Every structure is written in C-alpha cells, then in structure tokens.
Amino acid sequence: MSTPLVAFGDGLLTAPRAPTEAAPARFGGAPVSLSGVVKAFGERPVLRRLDLDIPAGQFLAVVGRSGGGKTTLMRLIAGLDAATSGTVRINGTAVSGLQRDVRLLFQDARLVPWQRVLGNVGIARGPDWRHVASLALKDVGLGDRGREWPFVLSGGQKQRVALARALVSNPSVLLLDEPFGALDALTRVEMHRLLERIWRERGFTVVLITHDVAEAVALADRVVVLRAGEIALDQTIDLPRPRREAGDAAASSLQARILAAV
Numbered sequence: 508m509s510t511p512l513v514a515f516g517d518g519l520l521t522a523p524r525a526p527t528e529a530a531p532a533r534f535g536g537a538p539v540s541l542s543g544v545v546k547a548f549g550e551r552p553v554l555r556r557l558d559l560d561i562p563a564g565q566f567l568a569v570v571g572r573s574g575g576g577k578t579t580l581m582r583l584i585a586g587l588d589a590a591t592s593g594t595v596r597i598n599g600t601a602v603s604g605l606q607r608d609v610r611l612l613f614q615d616a617r618l619v620p621w622q623r624v625l626g627n628v629g630i631a632r633g634p635d636w637r638h639v640a641s642l643a644l645k646d647v648g649l650g651d652r653g654r655e656w657p658f659v660l661s662g663g664q665k666q667r668v669a670l671a672r673a674l675v676s677n678p679s680v681l682l683l684d685e686p687f688g689a690l691d692a693l694t695r696v697e698m699h700r701l702l703e704r705i706w707r708e709r710g711f712t713v714v715l716i717t718h719d720v721a722e723a724v725a726l727a728d729r730v731v732v733l734r735a736g737e738i739a740l741d742q743t744i745d746l747p748r749p750r751r752e753a754g755d756a757a758a759s760s761l762q763a764r765i766l767a768a769v
C-alpha cells in the first residue's frame with residue numbers, strides 16, 4: 508500500500524496516518540469552497556446561491572435560526588446530499604459522496620451499544636486499530652475507559668468518544684452539527700476547551716453548526732450567519748486564545764452584532 512499524500516501547511520508531504528505516542532499527528536486542514544450552491548427540496552429553496560470559501564485550518568461557526576439551512580449546508584459539505592446546482596469542493600476536488608478524511612459529529616454521539624468504548628473508537632478497524640484507538644481515547648481524556656460499555660458513560664463522555672472516533676482517521680475537515688447542544692453548561696465549556704486544544708494541535712478545518720452565539724464567539728475564527736438560506740453576516744472573530752467564556756467586553760459586542768443578524 509502506498510503512503511498517502513497529505514496536505515501539510517503550504518506543501519504536500521508524505522506522512523504516516525497514525526499519530527505517535529509523543530505527539531498527535533498534525534496533518535493540517537483542507538480548504539472547503541462553495542460556489543453558487545443552491546439546494547431546493549421540491550419547489551422550496553433552502554440554500555440560495557451560497558458562495559463561501561473556508562481556508563485550510565479555519566474554525567468556522569455557522570449560526571442561524573432553526574430551519575435556516577445549517578444542517579442542509581453541512582450535509583452538502585459532507586457529501587451526504589448533492590446540491591441542486593453549484594459546487595462544493597474540498598481541497599479543490601468536487602465533493603461527491605462521503606470523503607475519507609471528512610468526519611462528522613452530531614448532537615447524539617451515535618455509539619454502537621454492543622461495542623466497548625475502544626471498539627467504538629476503532630470502528631473502522633484499520634491495521635493497528637487498538638493502538639490508534641487507545642491513543643485517540645487518551646487524547647480526549649478517556650484513556651482508562653476503553654473496556655467499558657457506552658451506556659455507562661455520561662453525555663459528555665460519549666461525545667468525547669465520538670470525537671476520538673473521528674480523530675482516528677486524522678480528518679482534514681471536521682463537521683460538527685450542534686455537538687454540545689445536549690450538554691450541561693460546565694460540560695459544554697470543558698468540551699469547548701478540549702475541541703479547541705485538539706484543533707490547535709492538529710490543524711484540521713472545522714465547520715461548527717450551533718444555535719449558541721456565545722459558543723460560536725468562544726471558539727471560532729469566523730462566524731457566518733445563515734438566514735433564509737443566505738449569508739446574512741460574515742464576521743471575523745479576532746480574539747486571543749484561549750478565550751474566556753463570559754465577561755469579555757469585546758466578545759459581548761461581537762455576540763450582540765451576530766445576534767442582531769440572526
């Protein structure tokens with residue numbers, strides 16, 4: 508089997524896909540680009556000629572009211588649905604079907620109940636899967652829980668397992684659809700810090716869909732407001748990291764601007 512070519516920074520390097528014990532692999536992210544994307548269900552347009560360029564490694568949050576087309580947008584990027592017209596490209600290649608290095612997380616962790624935690628993380632069963640899955644579990648702070656069954660875990664721990672499962676394939680794009688929506692406030696902040704650390708170490712591109720404007724401002728480099736299938740605001744979030752979750756005047760004023768656009 509040949510070693511895959513992996514985008515790394517500005518160039519292409521050959522690299523093994525498995526992270527090492529010493530440090531997680533930093534494969535970098537892939538750029539995601541939408542041009543003239545329309546999605547209609549029957550007569551009803553849900554996305555109206557969207558143009559959006561997400562640079563490699565950017566952390567983008569998409570916020571908007573319920574029904575504004577956020578999940579539809581994510582499904583198009585993931586290749587789960589096809590656009591009615593227009594193109595979605597990842598790393599310059601038009602998306603058709605699920606991509607190997609694009610991973611998704613949803614509000615529910617979607618773990619397989621009859622597999623132990625380690626088996627859930629290593630579900631793709633590549634060579635050396637136990638080792639790779641153990642490292643990923645350790646990375647999300649659950650290194651000692653691999654032998655347990657999913658049902659004994661809390662909601663936050665299940666989401667950690669789902670994140671570890673996504674990490675084992677070293678994604679260049681991570682798509683997150685309200686992954687923290689069902690968690691209590693403290694667990695959500697812990698998950699924010701975990702995701703931010705892993706994103707900074709690994710450098711993949713993130714698209715986070717959320718109703719929570721404070722969450723978007725706490726995590727993202729850029730927030731896009733999707734309203735009635737159009738981009739109503741495209742806001743850069745130029746705040747230093749790690750960010751405070753509350754009580755920051757600059758963050759509050761950005762939140763107010765975004766809320767006004769929602």
Ligand SMILES: Nc1ncnc2c1ncn2[C@@H]1O[C@H](COP(=O)(O)OP(=O)(O)OP(=O)(O)O)[C@@H](O)[C@H]1O
Nearest residue numbers: 548549553571572573574575576577578579580718
């Ligand atoms: N498969 C489908 N068939 C028909 N209509 C659909 C389908 N999927 C989504 N829609 C419609 O598209 C619109 C946008 O839905 P979408 O799930 O993308 O919104 P959303 O912004 O993610 O909402 P929420 O925040 O509530 O999840 C809604 O009116 C929805 O009913």
